[in-house]
Amino acid sequence: MSVPQGTATEPATAPSAPPRESHARAWKGLGWGFLVKLVILAVINAFGVLTIIAAAQVGSWIVLVGSIVILLVADVVYFTKRSIPLKYLLPGLIFLFVFQVFIFGYTAFIAFTNYGTGHVGTQEQAVEAALIQGERRVEGSPTYPLAVVERAGVLGFAITDAGEVKVGSAEQPLEVVAQTGDTGAPADVPGWQIVPRNDLISDKAMQQEVQELRVPVSDDPNEGSIRTRDGSTGAIYTSTLVWDEQAQTITDTVNGTVYSADDHGNFVAEDGTKLPTGWAVTVGWENFTRLFTDPALFEALSVVAVWTVVFAVLSVAIPFAMGLILAIIYNDPRVRGRKFLRTLFILPYAFPAFMSALLFRGMFNSEFGVINELFFFGANIDWLGDPWLARGAVLFVNIWLTYPYYFLVCTGAIQALPADALEAASIDGASRSRQLRSIILPLVLVATAPLLISSFAFSFNNFTVIYMFNNGGPAIPGAPYALGATDILISAIWDISGVSGGAADYGLASALSIIVFIVVGVIAAIAFRQTRKLEEF
Amino acid sequence: MSETTLTDTVRTTGQKPGQDGSRTAARRRRWILEVGWKYLLAVVVLFYAVFPLVYILSASFNPSTSLAASNAIFSAFDLSNYAALADTSYWTWFANTLIVGFASAIGAVLMGAAAAYAFSRFRFAGRRGGLTTLLIIQMFPQALAFVAIFLMLLSLGEVVPALGLNSKLALICVYLGGALGVNTFLMYGFFNTIPIEIDESAKIDGATHAQIFWRLIIPLVTPILAVVALLSFIAAFGDYIVSKIVLVSEDNWTLAVGMFQWVSNQLSANWGLFAAGAVLASIPVLVLFFSLQRYIVGGLIAGSVKG
Numbered sequence: 108m109s110v111p112q113g114t115a116t117e118p119a120t121a122p123s124a125p126p127r128e129s130h131a132r133a134w135k136g137l138g139w140g141f142l143v144k145l146v147i148l149a150v151i152n153a154f155g156v157l158t159i160i161a162a163a164q165v166g167s168w169i170v171l172v173g174s175i176v177i178l179l180v181a182d183v184v185y186f187t188k189r190s191i192p193l194k195y196l197l198p199g200l201i202f203l204f205v206f207q208v209f210i211f212g213y214t215a216f217i218a219f220t221n222y223g224t225g226h227v228g229t230q231e232q233a234v235e236a237a238l239i240q241g242e243r244r245v246e247g248s249p250t251y252p253l254a255v256v257e258r259a260g261v262l263g264f265a266i267t268d269a270g271e272v273k274v275g276s277a278e279q280p281l282e283v284v285a286q287t288g289d290t291g292a293p294a295d296v297p298g299w300q301i302v303p304r305n306d307l308i309s310d311k312a313m314q315q316e317v318q319e320l321r322v323p324v325s326d327d328p329n330e331g332s333i334r335t336r337d338g339s340t341g342a343i344y345t346s347t348l349v350w351d352e353q354a355q356t357i358t359d360t361v362n363g364t365v366y367s368a369d370d371h372g373n374f375v376a377e378d379g380t381k382l383p384t385g386w387a388v389t390v391g392w393e394n395f396t397r398l399f400t401d402p403a404l405f406e407a408l409s410v411v412a413v414w415t416v417v418f419a420v421l422s423v424a425i426p427f428a429m430g431l432i433l434a435i436i437y438n439d440p441r442v443r444g445r446k447f448l449r450t451l452f453i454l455p456y457a458f459p460a461f462m463s464a465l466l467f468r469g470m471f472n473s474e475f476g477v478i479n480e481l482f483f484f485g486a487n488i489d490w491l492g493d494p495w496l497a498r499g500a501v502l503f504v505n506i507w508l509t510y511p512y513y514f515l516v517c518t519g520a521i522q523a524l525p526a527d528a529l530e531a532a533s534i535d536g537a538s539r540s541r542q543l544r545s546i547i548l549p550l551v552l553v554a555t556a557p558l559l560i561s562s563f564a565f566s567f568n569n570f571t572v573i574y575m576f577n578n579g580g581p582a583i584p585g586a587p588y589a590l591g592a593t594d595i596l597i598s599a600i601w602d603i604s605g606v607s608g609g610a611a612d613y614g615l616a617s618a619l620s621i622i623v624f625i626v627v628g629v630i631a632a633i634a635f636r637q638t639r640k641l642e643e644f
Numbered sequence: 645m646s647e648t649t650l651t652d653t654v655r656t657t658g659q660k661p662g663q664d665g666s667r668t669a670a671r672r673r674r675w676i677l678e679v680g681w682k683y684l685l686a687v688v689v690l691f692y693a694v695f696p697l698v699y700i701l702s703a704s705f706n707p708s709t710s711l712a713a714s715n716a717i718f719s720a721f722d723l724s725n726y727a728a729l730a731d732t733s734y735w736t737w738f739a740n741t742l743i744v745g746f747a748s749a750i751g752a753v754l755m756g757a758a759a760a761y762a763f764s765r766f767r768f769a770g771r772r773g774g775l776t777t778l779l780i781i782q783m784f785p786q787a788l789a790f791v792a793i794f795l796m797l798l799s800l801g802e803v804v805p806a807l808g809l810n811s812k813l814a815l816i817c818v819y820l821g822g823a824l825g826v827n828t829f830l831m832y833g834f835f836n837t838i839p840i841e842i843d844e845s846a847k848i849d850g851a852t853h854a855q856i857f858w859r860l861i862i863p864l865v866t867p868i869l870a871v872v873a874l875l876s877f878i879a880a881f882g883d884y885i886v887s888k889i890v891l892v893s894e895d896n897w898t899l900a901v902g903m904f905q906w907v908s909n910q911l912s913a914n915w916g917l918f919a920a921g922a923v924l925a926s927i928p929v930l931v932l933f934f935s936l937q938r939y940i941v942g943g944l945i946a947g948s949v950k951g
Contacts, residue, residue: 140854162803170803191853192771195762199755199824206793206821207781213792222795433689441679448686450934455693457933461882461900462922465907466700469915475712477699507692561783568785570885575904597788597885604791606889613791620788631783 148185152178177201211624218394218617222387224610226372233386237357237374238328238346239321240383251333252292253341255307255317256299262313264322264333265293265301266341274299275322281333292339307338314338357382394618407586408599408619414498415567415595422505422566423559429506430513431551435543438521449518456511464575467504491577494592501576501593508572509562513555520554521547560634564627568597588612596623704923709916725920734921736895737902740812741925744887744898745880747816752823752876753869759824760831761857765843775832782825786818787885793818794889810892818890819880826879827872834868835861867939874936878929899925 155178162171181201184193220226251266256274263276265284272293275281284297294301307313321332324343331345348366349358355368366374366381372388373381399405433452437445455463470477471490479488490500524547532542573579579594579602588603600619605611703714707722729735762768763775786793794809797818801808808814838861846856862869884900891897903921906914933940 140852158804165802167799167803170800190768192762192766192768195758195766195857196774199759199820199828202755202817202820203781203824206818207784207786207825210786210789210792210796210821211784213796214789217792217795436682436685439679439682442682442686448690451690452693454697454930457930458697458926459878459882459929461884462903462926463696465903465918466696466922469711469907469918470696470699472711475710475715477715480715507696511693564783565785568788570787571882571900574884578908597785600788601790601885606791606794613795616791620791623788624784627783627785627788631780634783 144185148182151181155181173205177205214617214620214624217613218621219389219391220387220614221372221385221390221393222614222617223612224605225383226385226387228386230368230372230386233372233374233384234350234357235328236384237382238348238350241346241348241359242321242331242334242344243347244334244342244344248343250340250342252290253333253335253339254292254294254296255302255335255338256296257302258299262302262316262320263299264320264335264341265296265299266333267291267293272296275333277320277322280323280325304338390614394614395622397615398618398622401587403585403587407583407588407590410583410592411590411594411596411599414593418498418502418505418573418595419563419566419569421502422509422569423563425502426506426510427513427517427555427559429510430515431517433510433514434517434521435547438518449514452514453511455507456509456515460508461571461575463508464504464572467500467507468576471500492581494581494583497577497581497593501573504576505566505569505572512562516555516558517551520551523554524550557634560630564630564634567595567627567630568623569595570597570601573598574601700919700922703915704919706916706919709914711915714915714919725916726924728917729920729924732917733894733897733902734899734917737897737899738925740891740896741881741898741900744812744815744819745877747812748819748823748880749873749877751816751820752827753873755820755823756827756831756872757862757865757869758857759828760835761861763828763832764835765840775828778825778828782829786822787883790885790889793886797890809890810896812891812896815887815890818886819876819883823876827876830872831865831868834865838864870936871939874932874940877932881929 155174158174159171159178162168162174181197184190184197251268254265256263256265258276261276261278263274263279264281265272265274266281267273267287267290270286270288271283272285272287273281274284274293274296285293285295287293302313307317317335317338321334321344323332324330329346329349331343333341334344335341347359347361349360350356351358357366357374358364359366364376364380366376369375370388371390372385374385375381397404398408437448437452439445442448468491469475473479473487473489473491476490478490479486488496490496528546529542532546537545573593573595577591577593579591579598581593582589582591588599589609590599590602594602596619600616600623601607603612603619604616605613699714699717702717702719704725705718705721705723706714706716707720707724708714709725709728763771797807797809797814800814801811805811806813807817842860842864843856846860851859881898882900883898884904887898888901891901894902899921903918903925906918906921
């Protein structure tokens with residue numbers, strides 16, 4: 108076995124072996140290729156350095172380290188002669204690492220946090236948000252003459268306070284920028300442009316923004332911030348809540364309630380009331396245990412999980428059977444116009460899938476849909492509202508979408524069958540059905556098995572068809588997160604994640620993603636065993 | 645299959661003359677049993693395959709925009725739905741889809757071809773391991789990690805706004821992240837069919853590896869490049885989940901995101917618009933598909949599925 112394989116690969120390795128002439132002696136000037144490379148790399152370096160600077164300014168350390176590494180690797184690979192294969196692989200690898208491998212890892216990380224609505228940022232941001240919520244105007248506090256200023260699309264306030272012009276924005280606390288003898292609103296603010304009052308009055312959106320804008324007096328959130336109602340005078344607002352970083356507590360000065368930080372990222376009072384904003388913390392396996400221990404969630408998810416498997420299996424088995432049967436029937440040379448028939452048979456496959464799902468959504472509509480109207484004599488069958496009818500309908504749609512694929516594949520496989528084997532069988536007197544059973548089917552199955560497995564993995568996560576056809580509905584009664592009867596796991600993750608609106612629970616959604624990843628991984632392992640594709644290279 | 649007709653003729657010629665009528669009747673019965681029913685079945689299958697498409701074509705020509713009125717197939721012929729598309733964001737979405745689709749197709753082809761060339765022509769440490777890893781990564785759909793994509797782009801946008809949420813460039817980058825895993829195998833197999841002697845003789849003539857790649861190999865592998873380009877284009881064209889979370893504002897939407905809004909509300913009167921839009925959007929895809937069909941079938945058999 109190993110001997111022929113060895114001879115097969117030897118000639119491939121041989122050509123790189125002969126001693127190459129030194130690069131210096133083969134020098135023929137810089138050449139166009141080098142110039143193009145230089146320009147491209149110059150652009151990449153410029154962009155990379157900009158990114159690094161921006162990342163350092165924002166304090167985004169992962170992006171900073173990532174872009175430094177990518178830039179260094181790119182320069183080393185393209186400016187040295189070390190690894191020629193890497194020159195070809197690097198662009199794809201960078202995208203692969205950043206936009207696929209990293210996001211897989213990031214998903215795993217989020218799965219162990221309580222990231223979601225109410226737990227978005229850091230503790231610092233949560234404190235800030237809590238203090239803003241409790242902000243009131245300080246009784247008897249002075250008002251300052253104020254001007255609305257703007258710099259690069261960012262609005263800020265400039266005030267005159269005891270002969271000093273101070274300016275700041277939402278991100279940047281007040282700082283003194285100039286001295287003035289006037290007592291009115293600042294007329295000139297270095298580094299900023301004053302927004303004319305007429306603009307402010309005529310622009311409703313900007314008015315709204317100005318009224319919501321709060322400029323911190325200093326870095327300490329307890330000192331309060333400047334706000335304005337009319338755009339010409341500002342006053343200090345401070346929070347009735349006081350943040351004590353040492354004790355990790357927020358105290359309400361009005362009624363004396365003390366909210367202390369817990370390890371779930373919330374400020375909780377002794378009587379159990381919580382402040383609305385929390386921060387993201389690592390919660391360990393909690394998301395995973397919640398999937399299995401929350402009864403309402405578990406029950407709905409079990410329905411979803413079973414349906415996912417059933418949907419995936421049937422979405423492969425039925426279209427494959429249809430495609431295979433049609434392929435065998437229409438491989439008959441006595442049928443005329445086979446080419447024409449084949450082209451029409453595979454039309455559904457060439458029609459974009461998301462549009463087919465939307466098209467069927469309309470056709471299956473119970474009141475106005477053409478299916479009830481034409482094929483069920485105007486009956487009012489609730490295809491999309493009844494759980495079982497909806498499941499049947501979405502399967503029907505997916506079969507319509509995918510049988511042409513198997514028809515194509517099986518036709519290809521049948522036409523590639525060894526003609527002499529069939530001939531020998533018929534000379535030996537094997538009947539047509541016997542030939543089908545003992546020669547055609549086994550050979551076609553061997554050729555298509557890897558495809559069936561990858562199709563199964565694909566159907567398992569076929570979000571588009573499920574979501575476009577019926578949003579995963581109809582809803583399972585009593586299920587949390589708007590889970591529905593035709594939801595498969597990936598669309599359930601979509602509902603739970605809340606990225607499209609509503610309360611978000613990124614942590615729980617990611618935990619479910621991880622579980623699906625594991626299931627897909629098992630399928631992949633089976634696929635490897637089945638196909639033994641690895642032996643080919 | 646020709647056996648049966650052969651024995652058929654042998655048997656019938658052995659019979660006495662004068663039974664011509666019954667002989668042709670028998671032959672006809674035999675034809676119906678063996679071939680004729682296939683035409684009948686073909687009619688059924690054709691109806692199943694084509695009816696929804698005929699229906700949407702007819703709905704697109706129906707001047708009424710509601711779902712209920714479009715059930716009378718080809719009762720009217722009117723281009724008002726097509727004209728009405730101009731008043732919507734349809735053409736913006738169409739342009740966005742083309743931009744995203746073509747950019748990710750070109751990127752996927754370039755990256756995939758370069759990677760396949762490296763795997764096919766160079767022997768280097770980690771080659772086998774790299775191929776195996778790609779095969780494994782390919783099994784994990786990017787769409788499953790959409791939460792992480794969303795959060796990553798959210799924080800990336802703070803540093804580089806062009807790569808943040810609501811940027812087509814960011815969406816293209818996400819698609820390109822999946823390009824290597826899906827396409828390398830498809831292309832790798834094809835690259836291996838190009839004899840390595842071509843590279844060797846060029847090398848002896850003094851060509852650099854870059855010259856061999858661009859001038860010799862790329863022209864020879866054009867069919868597989870076309871297939872990968874088409875499949876990447878269709879994948880970007882049909883993707884909803886990632887484009888929905890990345891593209892926030894309406895003027896940045898692709899067709900999948902935009903047209904879903906039209907018909908997601910069951911009572912909305914946008915059915916005519918949807919029908920016209922669907923017909924227009926499917927024409928280029930259908931044309932490309934059928935002109936490249938020969939190559940696609942080979943590509944499909946090599947292991948890709950409809951996206």
